[in-house]
Amino acid sequence: MALFLLPAVLFLMNLGGAPLFDVDEGAFSEATREMFVRNDFLSTWLNGAPRFDKPILIYWCQAVFVWLFGPNEWSFRLPSALAASFWCYAVGLFVWQRFGRAAGIMACGIAATSLGVHLIGRAATADSLLNMLLALALLDAWRHLESGARAPLLRSYLWIGLGVLTKGPIALLVPGATTLLYCLTTRRFKDWLRSVFDPLGWVILLVITVPWYAAALAIHGQAFIDGFILKHNVQRFSGSLEGHSGSLFYYVLMIPALLLPWLSWLLATLRQLPTDWKLPERRFLWVWFIFVTAFFSLSGTKLPHYALYGCTPLFALLAIHRERVKSIWLGAAPALLVIAAFIALPSLLQHAASAGWVKNAYYLAQVERISAATPLSYYLLGLGTLGGALVLALRAGVVWQRMLAIACLQTLLVALAVAPLVGDVLQGPVKRAAFVARDFAEPGVLWNFHAPSFSVYRQQVTPTEQARPGQIALTRVDRLPADAKVDVLYKEGGVVLVRMK
Template sequence: LAFGPTEWGFRLPSGLAAVAWCYATWHFARERFGPDAALTALAVAATTLGPLIIGRAATADALLNLLLALTLFDAWRHLESGRRAPLLRSFLWMGLGALTKGPIALLVPGAVTLLYCASRGQWKRWLQSIADPVGWGLFLLLVVPWYAAALKIHGQLFIDGFILRHNVERFSGTLEGHGGSVAYYLVAVPLLLMPWTGPLVAALGRLRQDLGTGVRRFLWIWAAFVIAFFSLSGTKLPHYVLYGCTPLFLLIAAHRWAPSRAWAHWIAPVALLALYALLPWILALLSASTAGDAYSRAQLGRALSAVSPVYFLATAAALVVWLAVIRALQLPIWHKLALAGALQALTLVAIVVPYAGELAQGPVKRAGLKLREAGEPVTLLSYTAPSFSVYRQAVTPRRQPEPGGLAVTRIDRLPEIGYEILSVEGGVAIIRRQMP
């Protein structure tokens, strides 16, 4: 609210949540694995591809990842020590998570702690923990007033949208075309953890011995449940599995000395930095193919015209610097990977994200700014683009415009008759409904 309805204002909460998420991971690692492992866990959390992207998105996912991490960190502290204070804090974090994105904030901690206690034959302990009356009192005190207010304001629409559509229906079916095979997240996890994919594979090699250690067993169960659960979901989006990546940050850090065959661990950073350098050409090829829909291809059709020489110079320089680090610096593998992470994070944030943002949102932004100056009523016609309202600085309804009115739509959803096309950029069209 302090920054108003602006890009900065909407993205700031995600950035702050991502910073807190990294700090919470470092703090938990320091308690369990020591200061050196904690610094490694911090480096992994702060430089992997998935958290870097979600921490800059104007969504609630970075906040939910923070709250899930805090919930399960305190759940482990309770299981480890038997102290009640961490248990009560976990109920507090769950309540905030339920306000953020609904039942998933209860499902993940409940299932992970159940599976861990079941693996130890500690059913009674789990039942005692989840039946804590003060904990549930804290949870309900947080959740009920807000849910009651939302129900009063929105009625059945709140239940249909927030509870059913964005939770039950996303699991039971494929929404908005975001489907995938059961193996979807087995591919997504290594990609989201780049450039730390090599150490992830090394940590997997220690899985059996880790199951004999309480905290490591807990972390593996946490990661495995999230991957398995969302693999069964009808709707699949890459960021869902980030809910189970926090334990992988910690396990990679705990096994930081395990990697051998250094060359195998250089593959992921080289591939990622090379991808950044080649991205404009790859996107241009996709735009000329039959992949996806006409709107997406039109947006990507600007891939080469929207890129600057600075992009090619910076991404090529990042790749050259990393190759020089591999050859010239005599450092442990995980130290070099931390440098790779910092290098790819800087390249991603300073160079790649602005370029990708221009491709995805540039036409929408310019349409919003143009129509903001026009001062006429505008609607979104068969088009979901929340950012358009931000750039226009006005809530834009999704409906057919009045005769003579303006609308913004996708080029693959242009009405066949009754409209005049005023302008087209990428996949975004501004149209005016003709008078009868």
């Protein structure tokens, strides 16, 4: 029962407690909202312009819940939370069936409490859904390689097709390359060829993917090829898109951060690689992790959540080696430090602002609100979480079980206190400015400010363009020209809503 309750509680708890974060959450949510405005559920638009960033499936999923519950944070994030829950269930069940009940619960728990999974599983973007589908595809691919049964192979084609409909060719690349490399290392290349050229599998894949891609090409023509295929796929690998670059060792630092608070188990598991390589299931898991990490390390565009595509096998491997961390204090130290850092976060940000460490005028104005935005309950929850974690560490019991309980406390603190606070500091002014803008009939624009969540909360398409007289405009304090003739309608932090004269 715990295997099914834990992820759902952690991902759904206070799911709508923070405003939508710009740019990504705001963009996905506004594109879904505009489907209803335009009555167009085949193509996506953002503030009146075509949006080719991702395929259609995540928008359809969001649209279902928007239709049921209205355009709010809960509706936009619910598909990701459900996908993340099933992602955790999938890895937990896989490990349970092969390594026992305790390992299965541990794998599910590690997935549900790792910081990177928690954040992406509560974000209104496509990545949680893609991670679930990649996990299902590769776990079923192993079931086929393990037994030769055709049913898991056909399911794998199903998950890959849905993945291609979620984020594009990456859903083909990761399962195809992982299984190829595994089969090459085990001299099973003929088995791989038979699996990737299964006729019925390709029928399933094409039936799922071709209709929408053909429709998008028919609607948008060359613009779809240039925007989706060339820019958001080819250019993401060949160059740094939208300034998201990093060194070759970017993910060496990022993966431990995404797996917080499970660093001790990560280090213990890495030491077992030579031994694991001799065992088929474990070799497959390591090949999966190593390929994804190497591939995205070579990519020109680097974002933290890309590493999560290869973290599913780590959740399984950490659970398999759960007994290798003997000291609760060694295991719990990262969690205790993270919880303490969260408690100190408002003071640290306030000090950074007052000491002049924040140079950008916009972010300085946002951060300067931190003291006023932090309720007493934030500190009470933080101290209560730290106290609970220390009590669990001091109690007798199995180390990994106590650590899982501590990780759950850390995750709940993020959901109930940290994310709402950070969301209010960074996005609260945008949200409240949008509510003020609803009272004005003038057309509105985003002026030198890409904040698509403003359109979601204002419930109107708000293009990004130069403001003209007679319009209202949302802008930033550092981007409002000193000689601009405006009436200030609302100002909070670094966000300014003005009427142009």
